[in-house]
Amino acid sequence: MAGKEILAGKKILIIEDNPMNMELAAVILESAGCIVIQADTAGEGIRLALESLPDLILMDIALPDMDGLAATGVLKREGSTGAIPIVALTAHAMKGVQEKALGAGCDGCIFKPINTREFAFAVAGHLK
Numbered sequence: 118m119a120g121k122e123i124l125a126g127k128k129i130l131i132i133e134d135n136p137m138n139m140e141l142a143a144v145i146l147e148s149a150g151c152i153v154i155q156a157d158t159a160g161e162g163i164r165l166a167l168e169s170l171p172d173l174i175l176m177d178i179a180l181p182d183m184d185g186l187a188a189t190g191v192l193k194r195e196g197s198t199g200a201i202p203i204v205a206l207t208a209h210a211m212k213g214v215q216e217k218a219l220g221a222g223c224d225g226c227i228f229k230p231i232n233t234r235e236f237a238f239a240v241a242g243h244l245k
């Protein structure tokens with residue numbers, strides 16, 4: 118990843134409760150030049166989204182306090198965060214999850230397990 122700062126200066130909020138997924142996503146995005154903000158609950162994620170107005174939000178679906186899709190709905194209805202791209206982080210095995218995520222207002226999906234070689238490019242593809 119060194120030298121390939123394809124996401125230089127982009128502020129990305131990761132809302133993910135699995136520490137290993139969080140660590141992996143954060144390390145990859147920081148290597149790509151991102152400013153990474155981390156939340157491990159939906160409530161904290163919503164609070165940090167409103168406070169920091171990131172360029173993009175990565176949203177886990179299964180969170181301890183609220184479904185990630187419900188949290189997406191909250192952020193999409195807010196004036197200040199409504200236009201921020203939200204990409205669902207979903208397990209590939211979950212049936213129909215991509216349709217559900219798009220139906221809930223997500224702008225796309227990235228499947229777990231995270232592909233270390235493609236992740237930063239996938240995120241870049243969802244930035245405006």
Ligand code: MN
Nearest residue numbers: 134177179180
């Ligand atoms: Mn989870």
